[in-house]
Amino acid sequence: MxxxxxxxxxxxxxxxxxxxxxxxxxxLAASGWHTAAATMRLTVSGGLxxxxxxxxxxxxxxxPRPTRAGDTxxxxxxxxxxxxxxxxxxxxxxxxxxxxxxxxSEPVQIFTAKLLVPKRP
Amino acid sequence: MxxxxxxxxxxxxxxxxxxxxxxxxxxLAASGWHTAAATMRLTVSGGLxxxxxxxxxxxxxxxPRPTRAGDTxxxxxxxxxxxxxxxxxxxxxxxxxxxxxxxxSEPVQIFTAKLLVPKRP
Numbered sequence: 001m002x003x004x005x006x007x008x009x010x011x012x013x014x015x016x017x018x019x020x021x022x023x024x025x026x027x028l029a030a031s032g033w034h035t036a037a038a039t040m041r042l043t044v045s046g047g048l049x050x051x052x053x054x055x056x057x058x059x060x061x062x063x064p065r066p067t068r069a070g071d072t073x074x075x076x077x078x079x080x081x082x083x084x085x086x087x088x089x090x091x092x093x094x095x096x097x098x099x100x101x102x103x104x105s106e107p108v109q110i111f112t113a114k115l116l117v118p119k120r121p
Numbered sequence: 122m123x124x125x126x127x128x129x130x131x132x133x134x135x136x137x138x139x140x141x142x143x144x145x146x147x148x149l150a151a152s153g154w155h156t157a158a159a160t161m162r163l164t165v166s167g168g169l170x171x172x173x174x175x176x177x178x179x180x181x182x183x184x185p186r187p188t189r190a191g192d193t194x195x196x197x198x199x200x201x202x203x204x205x206x207x208x209x210x211x212x213x214x215x216x217x218x219x220x221x222x223x224x225x226s227e228p229v230q231i232f233t234a235k236l237l238v239p240k241r242p
Binding site: 004007008009010011012013023024025031032033036037038040041044045052053054055056057058059060061062063110116 | 125128129130131132133134144145146152153154157158159161162165166173174175176177178179180181182183184231237
């Protein structure tokens with residue numbers, strides 16, 4: 001957590017126990033981008049297998065609570081919508097809600113992703 | 122790029138030049154999460170100074186094109202809206218559009234962030 005923060009999100013509440021205690025997080029918190037990157041790893045290595053790979057166009061991300069040191073995360077993915085491309089008959093956009101939960105089953109991240117996927121014409 | 126992808130987004134188009142050439146990216150592409158993490162680093166180290174730090178609640182992220190090996194990125198931040206909290210007189214939500222541009226001034230990421238900020242009651 002601290003190594004990721006030192007490289008990508010060097011703020012006191014991600015780096016220092018004491019500073020974090022006095023921050024809005026009331027204790028050391030992972031960078032949301034670390035949660036996002038770990039979620040991607042779990043998603044790539046897990047059950048969401050898409051032909052051509054996971055190609056993200058973007059999406060809506062929420063961090064309802066931070067990931068903490070020692071947390072164990074898992075990911076649940078739900079297909080929300082499949083939107084065929086209007087211009088390209090062999091493409092569609094897949095809307096997937098990727099929820100990252102800690103060991104207490106509390107969501108630490110909800111990412112409603114738009115993925116570019118191949119489609120039969 | 123490859124080190125980040127190997128840890129967090131191990132897909133062929135982020136890891137292998139030849140596989141990437143034959144993918145939708147038509148060449149090696151950084152993970153979107155690497156672009157996001159690098160953007161956070163530029164934002165934290167740059168001009169967007171907020172009392173209490175940058176505390177992200179979430180937001181809308183878009184990757185209109187990938188970051189490529191050798192790209193030089195910079196970030197432009199624009200305050201879009203300030204929404205005072207209804208329940209907490211000393212808090213507000215700051216909507217900021219954080220655009221990450223490559224050396225050709227092409228956006229590689231547009232993140233419309235919601236930040237939790239302190240406010241005078």
